Amino acid sequence: MSGEQAQAPxxxxxxxxxxxxxxxxxxxxxxxxxxxxxxxxxxxxxxxMPVYDSLYxxxxxxxxxxxxxxxxxxxxAYGVVTGEPGVCMAxxxxxxxxxxxxxxxxxxxxxxxxxxxxxxxxxxxxxxxxQETDAVGITSPVTKANVFADDPDSVGTDVGTxxxxxxxGRQGSTLVDLPxxxxxxxxxxxxxxxxxxxxxxxxxxxxxxxxxxxxxALRQAEKPVILAGGGVIKADASEELRSxxxxxEIPVITTMPGTGAFPExxxxxxxxxxxHGTGYANMAITMTDCMLAIGTRFADRLTGGVETFAPDAEIxxxxxxxxxxxxxxxxxxxxIGDAKAVLGQxxxxxxxSPSTEAWLEQCDMWKQEYPMDYAAxxxxxxKPQYIVERFDEATDDDTIVTTGVGQHQMWxxxxxxxxxxxxxxxxxxxxxxxxxxxxxxxxxxxxPDRDVVCFxxxxxxxxxxxxxxxxxxxxxxxxxxxxxxKAIGMVRQWQDVFFDERHMASEYPWVPxxxxxxxxxxxxxxxxxxxxxxxxxxxxxxxxDGPSVVDVYxxxxxxxxxxxxxxxxxGLFALTEDQL
Amino acid sequence: xxRRQDVQRRGLEGPxxxxxxxPIGRRNSQGIRIDPExxxxxKPRRTTISAYVKxxxxxxxxxxxxxxxxxxxxxxxxxxxxxNEGYSRITLVVEEPDPGIxxxxxxxxxxxxxxxxRELDSNPVARELVIVKVDGDEPDKVHAIxxxxxxxxxxxxxxxxxxxxxxxxxxxxxxxxxxxxxxIREIARTGQAALARGEEETARVEAKHT
Numbered sequence: 088m089s090g091e092q093a094q095a096p097x098x099x100x101x102x103x104x105x106x107x108x109x110x111x112x113x114x115x116x117x118x119x120x121x122x123x124x125x126x127x128x129x130x131x132x133x134x135x136m137p138v139y140d141s142l143y144x145x146x147x148x149x150x151x152x153x154x155x156x157x158x159x160x161x162x163x164a165y166g167v168v169t170g171e172p173g174v175c176m177a178x179x180x181x182x183x184x185x186x187x188x189x190x191x192x193x194x195x196x197x198x199x200x201x202x203x204x205x206x207x208x209x210x211x212x213x214x215x216x217x218q219e220t221d222a223v224g225i226t227s228p229v230t231k232a233n234v235f236a237d238d239p240d241s242v243g244t245d246v247g248t249x250x251x252x253x254x255x256g257r258q259g260s261t262l263v264d265l266p267x268x269x270x271x272x273x274x275x276x277x278x279x280x281x282x283x284x285x286x287x288x289x290x291x292x293x294x295x296x297x298x299x300x301x302x303x304a305l306r307q308a309e310k311p312v313i314l315a316g317g318g319v320i321k322a323d324a325s326e327e328l329r330s331x332x333x334x335x336e337i338p339v340i341t342t343m344p345g346t347g348a349f350p351e352x353x354x355x356x357x358x359x360x361x362x363h364g365t366g367y368a369n370m371a372i373t374m375t376d377c378m379l380a381i382g383t384r385f386a387d388r389l390t391g392g393v394e395t396f397a398p399d400a401e402i403x404x405x406x407x408x409x410x411x412x413x414x415x416x417x418x419x420x421x422x423i424g425d426a427k428a429v430l431g432q433x434x435x436x437x438x439x440s441p442s443t444e445a446w447l448e449q450c451d452m453w454k455q456e457y458p459m460d461y462a463a464x465x466x467x468x469x470k471p472q473y474i475v476e477r478f479d480e481a482t483d484d485d486t487i488v489t490t491g492v493g494q495h496q497m498w499x500x501x502x503x504x505x506x507x508x509x510x511x512x513x514x515x516x517x518x519x520x521x522x523x524x525x526x527x528x529x530x531x532x533x534x535p536d537r538d539v540v541c542f543x544x545x546x547x548x549x550x551x552x553x554x555x556x557x558x559x560x561x562x563x564x565x566x567x568x569x570x571x572x573k574a575i576g577m578v579r580q581w582q583d584v585f586f587d588e589r590h591m592a593s594e595y596p597w598v599p600x601x602x603x604x605x606x607x608x609x610x611x612x613x614x615x616x617x618x619x620x621x622x623x624x625x626x627x628x629x630x631x632d633g634p635s636v637v638d639v640y641x642x643x644x645x646x647x648x649x650x651x652x653x654x655x656x657x658g659l660f661a662l663t664e665d666q667l
Numbered sequence: 668x669x670r671r672q673d674v675q676r677r678g679l680e681g682p683x684x685x686x687x688x689x690p691i692g693r694r695n696s697q698g699i700r701i702d703p704e705x706x707x708x709x710k711p712r713r714t715t716i717s718a719y720v721k722x723x724x725x726x727x728x729x730x731x732x733x734x735x736x737x738x739x740x741x742x743x744x745x746x747x748x749x750x751n752e753g754y755s756r757i758t759l760v761v762e763e764p765d766p767g768i769x770x771x772x773x774x775x776x777x778x779x780x781x782x783x784x785r786e787l788d789s790n791p792v793a794r795e796l797v798i799v800k801v802d803g804d805e806p807d808k809v810h811a812i813x814x815x816x817x818x819x820x821x822x823x824x825x826x827x828x829x830x831x832x833x834x835x836x837x838x839x840x841x842x843x844x845x846x847x848x849x850x851i852r853e854i855a856r857t858g859q860a861a862l863a864r865g866e867e868e869t870a871r872v873e874a875k876h877t
Binding site: 154165222223228231235252284285287329337366370373374385390393394395396397399408409410413414416417437456457458459460461462463468470577648649658660661662666 | 674676677678679680681682683684686687689690691692693694695696697698699713728736754765766769770773774776777780781782804811834875876
């Protein structure tokens with residue numbers, strides 16, 4: 088059915104020159120083409136119809152999603168994988184409102200995204216007409232910038248500016264609200280290439296004196312760590328980070344959005360820190376005397392209580408957004424600039440390496456003391472961590488993993504060995520259940536030659552499973568792995584500890600047969616009940632050329648540990664429930 | 668590649684929390700390293716922040732939304748055009764500890780239409796205005812107090828007198844106190860408008876933004 092998409096200019100009875108801009112909608116489409124956009128994700132509707140009509144004559148490919156939430160997550164994931172803003176579109180009213188969760192999600196994780204929403208004609212805006220909602224008002228707190236287009240002559244530049252703002256500086260989501268009379272309004276203006284507004288100048292390099300002072304501090308440190316955040320990946324600075332850490336023998340911890348910024352199979356990697364981070368990373372992050380933090384906003388899931396976060400450490404903080412520096416954790420050395428550029432400056436400013444021999448030994452000791460492991464007695468139900476490990480084993484290093492939110496997300500994060508940037512595609516700050524499947528669709532379209540595996544929970548899958556219809560229609564070779572414990576497992580885990588095991592609204596007395604559901608959608612469905620079936624099913628599911636769903640009945644009692652309770656002390660992470 | 672295949676899986680192990688090495692220091696709730704012996708929360712102070720912004724629809728909504736969303740304590744907000752067409756000045760009086768004031772400055776700066784933000788020093792040229800409507804029973808006395816505060820009578824009738832007082836925040840507070848004896852019927856008060864004193868520029872902006 089994908090063949091029905093308009094792939095080339097078509098002969099129609101209109102006299103329009105296919106390439107000429109004749110109205111605002113053409114200008115919108117031209118702005119996207121000028122920006123190099125190849126894919127758009129959206130859902131049709133009344134107020135956005137003029138823009139769709141212009142798309143009819145465009146070579147850009149539009150993927151019709153089942154729900155606007157699917158469109159925005161797919162576009163976000165597309166942006167994460169490509170590094171270019173993903174584009175989603177929807178009509179006014181419910182269309183725009185359904186995008187909001189995903190717009191907030193992308194902005195929270197500083198992912199480049201542009202949302203185009205239809206709007207009712209300007210002469211009736213404010214009259215509460217059919218499918219009217221104040222998209223700019225609703226999304227103001229959850230976008231980097233948004234704008235209500237009010238002139239056919241400038242609507243194309245509005246879109247170009249939104250694109251440039253999503254991409255440059257600290258990335259984020261932007262929205263352009265497109266009233267129908269503006270997109271229908273006459274104009275012949277080609278908006279040209281995307282340009283940033285003249286009030287916005289993202290910093291590039293940091294103050295050299297500040298860099299020199301920070302480098303001197305790091306050189307004198309005895310227990311240094313590098314904390315690599317999502318900013319490292321967004322700035323494409325993973326290579327620079329890698330050579331810097333190796334040259335100066337400094338252990339590296341990644342935040343959740345920073346996952347893949349440094350290869351976890353390298354001996355300097357302490358992997359991941361925070362609420363469900365490794366014991367060794369949490370020990371190191373607590374005991375360090377100097378932290379080089381790059382492109383991170385020191386989110387609460389990473390820091391735990393700020394009072395006990397790296398309390399002995401001098402903090403060097405590289406970030407492109409000055410507002411993130413000293414917001415949660417005070418920086419002794421604020422270095423404002425692009426992570427790649429500043430890391431280059433920093434490497435040049437290092438006059439020698441810190442002596443880290445004893446510290447590296449200590450970190451190794453912690454690795455031996457707190458290995459990541461899970462109990463798997465014989466005859467026990469299938470362990471989710473085992474499923475993650477086997478999929479990791481069966482796929483290439485450049486495989487893209489998407490997830491929903493909850494226990495399955497944490498197991499995937501903990502037990503997959505991350506070695507490359509832009510392979511971990513997840514919802515971090517906002518914690519949006521249902522992100523995984525639409526994200527897998529966006530990721531696969533962004534990287535058609537790579538394997539895409541979505542680890543999902545039964546709860547997360549149920550939130551957006553209708554997008555399976557899109558994966559089937561587009562024949563996308565993705566594998567959805569449902570770690571099914573018939574529960575909103577993370578909530579239940581918290582109820583066990585903090586609510587005296589009262590499992591209110593966290594358990595499903597019944598869930599659909601997801602394998603049969605997949606088949607009904609036209610995908611392949613598999614089910615795993617025992618360890619013996621695991622490898623064969625994985626092989627078959629990965630081999631199938633199209634979307635497949637693997638429903639794994641996991642041990643419903645499995646929990647996510649280690650765990651630092653919300654606001655807790657990273658150094659006191661609990662290995663088991665009784666330590667909380 | 669998975670980490671540990673074909674090994675005995677025993678679950679998580681390791682020294683218990685109380686057996687672990689511990690750091691010495693501590694941070695306060697602002698994330699600032701402190702001496703735990705003399706831990707004290709920074710005290711809020713009142714100050715004036717001035718922002719020079721491009722006139723774009725929604726800029727004021729974005730500013731006020733920001734204050735609500737980030738829970739900054741705002742005392743007053745005024746906005747008005749400047750001598751440069753297309754640009755406005757927003758003056759904010761806030762009460763926050765130092766880290767909060769710094770965050771306000773940075774967060775305002777993140778807004779795309781904001782060209783320049785700064786905290787004015789302790790002694791800016793600052794004024795606000797109040798219009799007070801009181802009972803008209805004692806017009807002479809009302810007039811005398813209005814004179815004392817260099818005010819102006821805007822409207823006087825048999826039942827009400829309405830006056831205007833301009834000045835610093837303190838002066839206006841005092842004036843309102845003084846008018847209470849006449850039974851204040853209604854008050855309308857602007858926020859503070861302020862400029863940096865003397866040669867100092869309130870906003871240093873490039874020529875393209877003038």
